[in-house]
Amino acid sequence: xxxxxxxxxxxxxxxxxxxxxxxxxxxxxxxxxxxxxxxxxxxxxxxxxxxxxxxxxxxxxxxxxxxxxxxxxxxxxxxxxxxxxxxxxxxxxxxxxxxxxxxxxxxxxxxxxxxxxxxxxxxxxxxxxxxxxx
Amino acid sequence: xxxxxxxxxxxxxxxxxxxxxxxxxxxxxxxxxxxxxxxxxxxxxxxxxxxxxxxxxxxxxxxxxxxxxxxxxxxxxxxxxxxxxxxxxxxxxxxxxxxxxxxxxxxxxxxxxxxxxxxxxxxxxxxxxxxxxx
DNA sequence: CTAGACCTTCCCCCGCACTGGAAGGTCAAG
DNA sequence: CTTGACCTTCCAGTGCGGGGGAAGGTCTAG
Numbered sequence: 001x002x003x004x005x006x007x008x009x010x011x012x013x014x015x016x017x018x019x020x021x022x023x024x025x026x027x028x029x030x031x032x033x034x035x036x037x038x039x040x041x042x043x044x045x046x047x048x049x050x051x052x053x054x055x056x057x058x059x060x061x062x063x064x065x066x067x068x069x070x071x072x073x074x075x076x077x078x079x080x081x082x083x084x085x086x087x088x089x090x091x092x093x094x095x096x097x098x099x100x101x102x103x104x105x106x107x108x109x110x111x112x113x114x115x116x117x118x119x120x121x122x123x124x125x126x127x128x129x130x131x132x133x134x
Numbered sequence: 135x136x137x138x139x140x141x142x143x144x145x146x147x148x149x150x151x152x153x154x155x156x157x158x159x160x161x162x163x164x165x166x167x168x169x170x171x172x173x174x175x176x177x178x179x180x181x182x183x184x185x186x187x188x189x190x191x192x193x194x195x196x197x198x199x200x201x202x203x204x205x206x207x208x209x210x211x212x213x214x215x216x217x218x219x220x221x222x223x224x225x226x227x228x229x230x231x232x233x234x235x236x237x238x239x240x241x242x243x244x245x246x247x248x249x250x251x252x253x254x255x256x257x258x259x260x261x262x263x264x265x266x267x268x
Numbered sequence: 269c270t271a272g273a274c275c276t277t278c279c280c281c282c283g284c285a286c287t288g289g290a291a292g293g294t295c296a297a298g
Numbered sequence: 299c300t301t302g303a304c305c306t307t308c309c310a311g312t313g314c315g316g317g318g319g320a321a322g323g324t325c326t327a328g
Contacts, residue, residue, distance in 0.1 A: 002274075002275070003274090003275075004273095004274065004275080013316090013317085014274090014275085015316070015317065015318090016315085016316065016317095018276095018277095019315075019316060019317095023315095034275080034276090034323075034324055034325080035275080035276060035323080035324090036274090036275055036276080036324080036325095037275085037276090049260070053260075054315095055238075056238060056239065056242055057235055057238075057239065059314080059315090060314080060315070060316095061314095066260060070260060076260050077246065077249060077260065077262065080246065080260055080262050081243070081246045081262075084239055084242050084243050084246060084262075085243065087239055088236065088239045088240070088243065091232055091235050091236045091239060092236070094232055095229070095232050095233070095236070098225055098228055098229050098232065099229070101191055101225050102222065102225045102226070102229070104189075104190060104191070105190065105191065105218055105221055105222045105225060106222070108190055108218055109215070109218050109219070109222065112211070112214065112215045112218060115211060120209060120211070124179070124183075126183070126187075126200060126204060126210050126211065126214055128211065128214050128215075128218075129183065129186055129187045129190055129192075129200070129214060136304075136305075137304090137305075138303090138304065138305080147286090147287085148304090148305085149286075149287065149288090150285085150286070150287090152306095152307095153285075153286060153287090157285095168293075168294055168295080168305080168306090169293080169294090169305080169306060169307095170294080170304090170305055170306080171305085171306090188285095193284080193285090194284080194285070195284095269328100270327105270328095271326105271327095271328095272325105272326095272327100273324100273325085273326085273327105274323100274324080274325075274326100275322100275323075275324070275325090276321100276322080276323070276324095277320105277321090277322090277323105278319105278320085278321090279318105279319095279320095280317105280318085280319090281316105281317080281318070281319100282315105282316090282317075282318095283314100284312105284313100285312100286311105286312085287310100287311080287312075288309105288310085288311075288312095289308105289309090289310090289311100290307105290308090290309090290310105291306100291307090291308095292305100292306080292307090293304100293305075293306070293307105294303100294304080294305070294306095295302105295303085295304080295305095296301105296302100296303090296304100297300105297301090297302095297303105298299100298300090298301090
C-alpha cells in the first residue's frame, strides 16, 4: 500500500502522513525497490488512532506521549485519564471565557443599535467600541 | 512623551507600540533630535481604542479597517456593527463546538473510569481513545 | 512511446500577535 | 566619568499543524 491510499484510508493527505512520520508519531515504513513507502493494511489503525485522539482534543505532542508509552509496552490508561481531565478543565475555562466574550459582544451590539452616527463626536474613532475594556 | 511612558499609559509594551506603528495601526510620530519617538498625550486615546477593540474580540486587521474608515472622515458605525455581528456568530459557533468537545470528553472520561487496564487487548494503543471519532 | 498519476526529498511558508535579543546611541543622576 | 535606564534599528523566533511548490524519479494504461 503506497502513501496516497494509506492516507486516504484515514482521511488525511500524504503530506500529513510524512509530517507525522517526521515528528515520530508514525514509524518509518519499509520501502519498495523504487523508494516508495510501503504500508501494511494494519498500519492504518495507528494513523486512525492519531486522528481520533486529535478529535478528542489532544495535541500531537500528547498523542506522541501516549504512543510512546504504548510502544514501550505500558498501558497508557492512567496517563490518558490525566490528559483527558486536564483537557476537560481547559475546555471549561474556555467556555467561561467565551460566554464572557458573548456577553460583551451583546452589550456592544445593544449600544450599536442605540447609537445614532450623528451623535458621535468627530474626534473619537468609534463610540461603540470605546471604554468597555473592563 | 517617549515610547515607554506612552506604552505604559495604555498598558502595553514599547515593542507592541512599534509593532502597531509598523502595521499601520498607529501613525508615525514626530521624532526628537535624538531620534526618539515623541508622542502627544492625546495620542494615547488611539492606542487605548486599539486595546478596547481587541478586548471586544476584533483582530488587528479589523481594527485597522475601522481606523482607516475613521481616518478617512467616515463614520465606521455600520462597519463596526457588521464586524460585531460576525464575531457574535463566530462566538456562538465556537460555543457549540466547545460544548460538543466537552460532551465528548465527558463520555471518554466515563469510559476511562469503567476501563480496567487488564481488559485492554495489547494490540491496540488505547481502548479509551479508540473509535469515538464520529 | 508517451501522458499523467503518483511518488521522492527539499526547503520555505501560512496565520496571529507579538517577543527576544544583538548592537549601538542618548540622557540624567551621582 | 560612569552607571544604568531608556531609546534606536534589524533580524529572527514563538506555537501549532500542517500546506505549497520545485525538481526529479516511477509506474501504468492506452
